[in-house]
Amino acid sequence: xxxxxxxxxxxxxxxxxxxxxxxxxxxxxxxxxxxxxxxxxxxxxxxxxxxxxxxxxxxxxxxxxxxxxxxxxxxxxxxxxxxxxxxxxxxxxxxxxxxxxxxxxxxxxxxxx
Amino acid sequence: xxxxxxxxxxxxxxxxxxxxxxxxxxxxxxxxxxxxxxxxxxxxxxxxxxxxxxxxxxxxxxxxxxxxxxxxxxxxxxxxxxxxxxxxxxxxxxxxxxxxxxxxxxxxxxxxxxxxxxxxxxxxxxxxxxxxxxxxxxxxxxxxxxxxxxxxxxxxxxxxxxxxxxxxxxxxxxxxxxxxxxxxxxxxxxxxxxxxxxxxxxxxxxxxxxxxxxxxxxxxxxxxxxxxxxxxxxxxx
Numbered sequence: 269x270x271x272x273x274x275x276x277x278x279x280x281x282x283x284x285x286x287x288x289x290x291x292x293x294x295x296x297x298x299x300x301x302x303x304x305x306x307x308x309x310x311x312x313x314x315x316x317x318x319x320x321x322x323x324x325x326x327x328x329x330x331x332x333x334x335x336x337x338x339x340x341x342x343x344x345x346x347x348x349x350x351x352x353x354x355x356x357x358x359x360x361x362x363x364x365x366x367x368x369x370x371x372x373x374x375x376x377x378x379x380x381x
Numbered sequence: 382x383x384x385x386x387x388x389x390x391x392x393x394x395x396x397x398x399x400x401x402x403x404x405x406x407x408x409x410x411x412x413x414x415x416x417x418x419x420x421x422x423x424x425x426x427x428x429x430x431x432x433x434x435x436x437x438x439x440x441x442x443x444x445x446x447x448x449x450x451x452x453x454x455x456x457x458x459x460x461x462x463x464x465x466x467x468x469x470x471x472x473x474x475x476x477x478x479x480x481x482x483x484x485x486x487x488x489x490x491x492x493x494x495x496x497x498x499x500x501x502x503x504x505x506x507x508x509x510x511x512x513x514x515x516x517x518x519x520x521x522x523x524x525x526x527x528x529x530x531x532x533x534x535x536x537x538x539x540x541x542x543x544x545x546x547x548x549x550x551x552x553x554x555x556x557x558x559x560x561x562x563x564x565x566x567x568x569x570x571x572x573x574x575x576x577x578x579x580x581x582x583x584x585x586x587x588x589x590x591x592x593x594x595x596x597x598x599x600x601x602x603x604x605x606x607x608x609x610x611x612x613x614x615x616x617x618x
Binding site (some may be wrong): 279 | 386396397398401402403404405408409415416422426427428429431432433506507520523559
């Protein structure tokens with residue numbers, strides 16, 4: 269579970285974490301705007317956990333704790349929660365790393381259009 | 382009349398925002414889209430869960446405690462039938478979202494402090510929290526550090542929040558689990574006897590309802606704590 273995932277490592281290296289971005293743009297919000305959507309994503313996943321390979325609530329939180337303290341120890345919360353979830357889903361084969369990398373590029377193009 | 386023929390200053394009324402697409406924002410969308418496309422959940426389910434996450438907070442719990450302080454009969458109800466009492470402050474534990482339950486539906490119990498017993502909640506296993514009535518848990522509540530150390534050294538951990546309890550007060554640490562959630566009903570502080578419900582609600586902070594602080598006249602904010610990383614004995618050198 270703690271093997272590095274290059275696509276996620278590149279995100280960590282770019283370090284667009286909320287404390288940095290908020291300071292850069294003079295924003296006061298304590299958490300990034302995507303946080304509640306991430307909460308909704310985690311709740312929706314927990315309800316689907318009977319499906320094969322999808323972590324249940326306990327597994328998801330255990331993996332988040334382990335990854336946040338090791339591979340993603342440099343990230344603040346909730347970035348570590350998000351990246352740990354992505355790591356869990358890739359490591360479990362729910363999402364393929366190549367398709368994730370491709371999707372990240374497509375979404376960035378869409379948002380910057 | 383032009384669109385801007387009015388007397389307020391946009392620079393002062395529009396809050397600044399991050400005008401930049403971050404990798405983390407993109408990653409959250411990518412995970413969500415891929416899960417939806419794989420049929421793990423629907424966009425509708427995600428939207429409902431997100432709306433739930435956005436509307437919850439500690440205000441209903443604070444009103445519940447304030448009502449209990451002001452009305453001994455309501456306090457009896459809150460302790461005997463906490464689900465019924467929760468409905469009176471707008472929280473239906475069976476249907477907290479109006480359409481179903483998030484993953485953390487459970488039985489709910491309110492722990493009343495006494496002059497000799499102080500309650501504090503934790504989830505040693507993961508981060509179970511009474512979200513429908515108390516909102517999302519603070520970051521420190523989720524950390525292995527708080528979870529592991531509170532059950533072993535409660536007085537020391539409470540002291541890190543600035544709460545020093547005398548030895549004659551017993552500290553009761555209540556561990557949550559997947560079936561049961563808890564919140565604390567602190568004692569009404571001195572000097573607030575003639576306060577209204579709304580006045581009382583202002584000092585019944587989230588931290589007081591977790592049990593890491595005591596309500597006090599004039600204190601309306603939560604403690605700000607540094608989140609301490611867990612130390613792994615195997616890596617400690």
